Amino acid sequence: MIEALVVSFPRRPSQLFTSENSRKQFPNAEALISRCHQVYVEARGRGYLDKDLMLDDACASYLAGLSAAYTFDLRRNRLYIGEGIIILRVLGLHKAKSPGDPGAMDYISQEIARRLFWLFYVGSASVRQLGASDSELLMPPMSYLERYPPMPLEIDDPYIFRDHVLPQPPGLVSELAGFNLNVKVFQSYQPLTSLEMAFGANELYDWHRQQRMIVQVLQNVKNATDDAPPELQLHPSTAGVWPWPAKLSVGTNRDTSNWMDASGFNDGRDYVPSSQSMRAMQCEIQKANIYTSQLATRSHLVEKYWNLYELQDRHASPQSTGSPTLGCFVAGVDAGTRGWTSSEGPDVSEHGMAIEREDIVRDLAVLLQSISQVNMEPNGLSFVSPCQVHFWT
Numbered sequence: 001m002i003e004a005l006v007v008s009f010p011r012r013p014s015q016l017f018t019s020e021n022s023r024k025q026f027p028n029a030e031a032l033i034s035r036c037h038q039v040y041v042e043a044r045g046r047g048y049l050d051k052d053l054m055l056d057d058a059c060a061s062y063l064a065g066l067s068a069a070y071t072f073d074l075r076r077n078r079l080y081i082g083e084g085i086i087i088l089r090v091l092g093l094h095k096a097k098s099p100g101d102p103g104a105m106d107y108i109s110q111e112i113a114r115r116l117f118w119l120f121y122v123g124s125a126s127v128r129q130l131g132a133s134d135s136e137l138l139m140p141p142m143s144y145l146e147r148y149p150p151m152p153l154e155i156d157d158p159y160i161f162r163d164h165v166l167p168q169p170p171g172l173v174s175e176l177a178g179f180n181l182n183v184k185v186f187q188s189y190q191p192l193t194s195l196e197m198a199f200g201a202n203e204l205y206d207w208h209r210q211q212r213m214i215v216q217v218l219q220n221v222k223n224a225t226d227d228a229p230p231e232l233q234l235h236p237s238t239a240g241v242w243p244w245p246a247k248l249s250v251g252t253n254r255d256t257s258n259w260m261d262a263s264g265f266n267d268g269r270d271y272v273p274s275s276q277s278m279r280a281m282q283c284e285i286q287k288a289n290i291y292t293s294q295l296a297t298r299s300h301l302v303e304k305y306w307n308l309y310e311l312q313d314r315h316a317s318p319q320s321t322g323s324p325t326l327g328c329f330v331a332g333v334d335a336g337t338r339g340w341t342s343s344e345g346p347d348v349s350e351h352g353m354a355i356e357r358e359d360i361v362r363d364l365a366v367l368l369q370s371i372s373q374v375n376m377e378p379n380g381l382s383f384v385s386p387c388q389v390h391f392w393t
Helices: 002-008 012-016 020-025 029-044 055-070 074-091 107-129 175-187 190-199 207-223 257-262 275-315 324-337 350-370 373-391
Strands: none
Touching (some): 002 029, 055 074, 055 107, 074 107, 207 275, 207 350
8 A cells, every 4th residue: 555655655654854964864755665565565575366355355456556657667557456356256245145145144244345346347458558469358248247346435535334335424525526527437438348359459349439529539538527516616817828728627726725725735744634634635636537537538539530540541442341240340339328319419520520629639738727636646547648649749
């Protein structure tokens, strides 16, 4: 857990280790990360997979895989994430249970397992966007026989007990609301993932169908945050980039320095933040995560569109108009694209996608101006994708 925390906030160790001895032992974040991972490997020991596995083992694999991704070690990331997914599936705690099933009333284990499953889902989708070709094999798309579990209850931990669950207090947005909202962003991409699993991620098999699919999925991604609670919305401001986009606007209370100072980010004071300031900080970090995920996914889809467009242009010959197999498969995933058909739906013109590319740049600039740097830090890799694509190409 400490390793994952340090890779998420690599600047924090330099603020915490102030003595000369600690600076020698951990001169930078990499040294602390390496030490944490060494302790983790030694604690697990040899043959840990042959022991009776618990939910904690799957959680540990996830944290190790997350740390590997943040240090750009995608090979180790895939190994740990794949291991964690297998452990979780073997335990089966994330699956929906009927009241008569053994252990059906253990809500704590159930909710932890479901949160972990969707963390694996989002992590695999993120790594896939960053270029890992086999990440979809770690978390394959949902099928008729392999259904995904429900998303976690939007109820905070103090109200979840082993044998019962209390309702979330009215007027208090659960921390899981932001978690689930981020999952919905990646779920919007699911119909296209299903097609790519069948026909290839970078294959041109039916350009017109692929056009419409990408554009519709892109619209679904942009709509995923429409129902966000006010605490997780970005609101219009009078400063920054103009014109302000309709889907992604900025919050009026950008200055979070008060609670940042109070929680010790800036001056290093020993101060315990209040529950209210802590909740505000959590919401800000969640907003950064949600809207960065949305921007990164939009950027990924736009670049996929143009890559296929160039491939189509190079071939310069009509592609397949659709085989029976392709038609049946697409019919099965159309339900996830809100029912659009070949004769109706969004604009699939190149002009529309060029405008979307400009919108992503504008929205990225808005987001960078709207959220404090300390809250952006854990989302560095997701920021890299749209920045590289749209600012330097």
